[in-house]
Amino acid sequence: NAGVTQTPKFRVLKTGQSMTLLCAQDMNHEYMYWYRQDPGMGLRLIHYSVGEGTTAKGEVPDGYNVSRLKKQNFLLGLESAAPSQTSVYFCASRRDRVSIEQFFGPGTRLTVL
Amino acid sequence: AQSVTQPDIHITVSEGASLELRCNYSYGATPYLFWYVQSPGQGLQLLLKYFSGDTLVQGIKGFEAEFKRSQSSFNLRKPSVHWSDAAEYFCAVGAIRGGADGLTFGKGTHLIIQP
Known part of the structure; x- marks a missing residue:
């Protein structure tokens, strides 16, 4: 099993450009999450999903959109990138409501110039 | 709302010395607690977790x-750190309040190992 994978690993954007980050998990987990990690801030929750076709906002959702069209994939979109979105993005999955533990992907380092 | 405080931003320890990283949490019920480690340029690896039962939890490494x-x-x-333990350590708390809450993380402690 690959666990949780993220594509791409690195990306550089110009202000105003758009992009989509892909998260995939092969553990048949119900819940999936997107976090961002900034120096001195720890990880903060952007959006999450409790199942296929559902999404919800987390702590810092502004400027991002998400979609969960397939259970194994969770997409994070930036419609018009801003320098403030320069960060490392982590995806995580969780088996179900009862199981609290989350499994993390390797991260995507995004730089917005 | 739940919160996690890691009071030490940086800690320097000599190789072979003992280590203690502090984590304080705020949550109204029994929390689910985690420690993750992040090596430079890497993702998060779970070190250990506490859900219930014995209050002393053993983890990896x-x-x-x-x-x-x-x-x-x-x-x-x-009890005795190795140079390979140099990394960022995150404490996190989780709960089943609404069934889907993400983890709340502390801001991390950067561990430096002196030879």
């Missing part, structure tokens, strides 16, 4: 943590 409800703490310890 020789780490352990003790849950103290009276102090709202979940400190991470290791």
Whole structure:
């Protein structure tokens, strides 16, 4: 099993450009999450999903959109990138409501110039 | 709202010395507590977790943590550190309040190992 994978690993954007980050998990987990990690801030929750076709906002959702069209994939979109979105993005999955533990992907380092 | 405080931003320890990283949490019920480690340029690896039962939890790489409800703490310890332990350490708390909550992370402690 690959666990949780993220594509791409690195990306550089110009202000105003758009992009989509892909998260995939092969553990048949119900819940999936997107976090961002900034120096001195720890990880903060952007959006999450409790199942296929559902999404919800987390702590810092502004400027991002998400979609969960397939259970194994969770997409994070930036419609018009801003320098403030320069960060490392982590995806995580969780088996179900009862199981609290989350499994993390390797991260995507995004730089917005 | 739940919160996690890691009071030490940086800690420097000599190789072979003991280590304790502090974590304090705020949550109204029994928390689910985690310690993750992040090596430079890497993702997060789970070191250990506490859900219930024995308050002293053993993890991977020789780490352990003790849950103290009276102090709202979940400190991470290791009796003898190795140079490979140099990394960023995150404490996190989770709950089943709505069924789907993400984890709340502390801001991390950067561990430096002196030779």
